Amino acid sequence: MPRRVLARIRKWAAGRKAIVVLLAGFAVGIAMLTLAGTTLVHTSSEQFCAFNCHEMATNVAVEYKNTIHDKNRTGVRATCPDCHVPRAPIPLYVRKMGAVNDLWGHLVTHSIDTREKFEAKRQVLAERVWTYMKGNDSRECRYCHSVKNMDPEKQSEKAQARHARAHKEKLTCIDCHFAIAHNEPQGGRGPQELEVDRSIISRGSIF
Amino acid sequence: MFSFIRRIRGLWSNPGSLGVLVGGAAVGVVVFASVGSFMVYANSETFCAESCHEMTVNPAAEYKGTVHDVNRSGVRATCPDCHVPHGYVPNYIAKLGLFSDYWGHFVTNSIDTKEKFEAKRHELAKRVWVYMKENDSRECRHCHTSASMDAERQTPKAVARHERGRNEGLTCIDCHFAIAHKEPDGPGPQELSAANAPKN
Numbered sequence: 001m002p003r004r005v006l007a008r009i010r011k012w013a014a015g016r017k018a019i020v021v022l023l024a025g026f027a028v029g030i031a032m033l034t035l036a037g038t039t040l041v042h043t044s045s046e047q048f049c050a051f052n053c054h055e056m057a058t059n060v061a062v063e064y065k066n067t068i069h070d071k072n073r074t075g076v077r078a079t080c081p082d083c084h085v086p087r088a089p090i091p092l093y094v095r096k097m098g099a100v101n102d103l104w105g106h107l108v109t110h111s112i113d114t115r116e117k118f119e120a121k122r123q124v125l126a127e128r129v130w131t132y133m134k135g136n137d138s139r140e141c142r143y144c145h146s147v148k149n150m151d152p153e154k155q156s157e158k159a160q161a162r163h164a165r166a167h168k169e170k171l172t173c174i175d176c177h178f179a180i181a182h183n184e185p186q187g188g189r190g191p192q193e194l195e196v197d198r199s200i201i202s203r204g205s206i207f
Numbered sequence: 208m209f210s211f212i213r214r215i216r217g218l219w220s221n222p223g224s225l226g227v228l229v230g231g232a233a234v235g236v237v238v239f240a241s242v243g244s245f246m247v248y249a250n251s252e253t254f255c256a257e258s259c260h261e262m263t264v265n266p267a268a269e270y271k272g273t274v275h276d277v278n279r280s281g282v283r284a285t286c287p288d289c290h291v292p293h294g295y296v297p298n299y300i301a302k303l304g305l306f307s308d309y310w311g312h313f314v315t316n317s318i319d320t321k322e323k324f325e326a327k328r329h330e331l332a333k334r335v336w337v338y339m340k341e342n343d344s345r346e347c348r349h350c351h352t353s354a355s356m357d358a359e360r361q362t363p364k365a366v367a368r369h370e371r372g373r374n375e376g377l378t379c380i381d382c383h384f385a386i387a388h389k390e391p392d393g394p395g396p397q398e399l400s401a402a403n404a405p406k407n
Contacts, residue, residue: 006225009225013225014222016223017218017220018217018219018221018222018224021228022218022228022231022234025227025231025233028235029232029234030235030236032232033235033240037243072357073356073357073360075354076350076351076355077355144281145280149277149278149281151278154279155279
């Protein structure tokens with residue numbers, strides 16, 4: 001903050017009763033928190049994620065349309081942030097900091113501003129998301145899909161058998177359920193081929 | 208301790224400073240964060256289903272194993288998803304309605320036994336049905352978007368009934384009632400429309 005502004009605030013505060021200054025500070029505090037909170041809510045909405053930015057609107061958001069998470073029997077949807085923005089405060093803030101990277105790519109390097117550039121980077125980008133999801137045991141999937149509330153009797157026999165096998169082999173959701181909302185990258189590694197270290201601490205507690 | 212009190216009293220006589228301003232901002236942040244966190248906590252399944260005797264032994268127990276609790280995909284809707292509005296203003300109004308719960312819990316003991324709850328079941332259900340009819344099943348629709356329903360994945364019976372529901376100006380709760388709690392004896396939501404709920 002420029003020194004002149006600071007001096008002005010000091011002078012203003014010194015000319016008033018302390019209680020008035022305290023209440024003014026109180027209002028400033030509430031305003032700041034409201035602004036921060038509203039920004040977080042707004043930037044975690046489908047409106048913001050899918051329509052505000054060229055890269056998302058023309059690629060991933062278009063592909064997502066009419067997939068099972070957009071349109072299904074019950075009309076219960078999962079939109080962009082449901083899968084790609086963490087719910088818990090610390091991972092959420094860390095993820096939001098990562099948005100600086102998006103702005104860098106958009107404004108400075110123009111890394112995926114055409115369909116061709118996006119397709120060329122699809123494998124890299126997909127691997128990044130798969131690694132993230134493997135690292136936190138598909139936390140965002142599990143926020144909605146709770147394993148202990150799944151009714152095996154309502155699942156197909158194939159699904160039951162595969163889930164049982166996945167439990168045994170310590171696979172996580174994204175290992176099999178990939179490319180369900182966006183086009184599958186062609187030719188490269190799938191999530192099961194990716195090496196992700198999950199041994200030290202639960203990455204999900206931070207990232 | 209006394210110096211703290213003196214400092215508080217000084218707020219009314221002493222002049223302010225930058226420190227006081229920053230201190231006030233810190234208090235504002237803490238107070239507002241507490242209010243917000245409490246709102247989040249008061250909208251959790253832990254709070255609604257497990258903190259209070261009346262809810263735990265009656266509606267929460269009945270809800271266990273229903274389709275909103277256990278289903279194919281494991282995607283759940285818990286108490287607040289259906290019973291607490293998601294918009295800000297309706298949320299605050301609903302939270303103020305909690306005083307009615309406190310009054311019933313501490314003063315009148317209105318449903319503290321299973322018998323009392325059963326005796327009031329129809330009246331309580333009616334209250335929820337009217338609320339849902341009046342706002343066109345807003346909480347249902349927060350998750351279940353008509354525009355995102357795939358008719359081809361629904362049974363022909365469901366498609367036909369939804370069509371009829373739209374034509375007759377019905378709302379979700381008119382048909383989908385008693386799906387998470389036991390059905391009370393007496394008139395259902397569709398019989399209430401003429402008497403209580405204004406059409407949207």
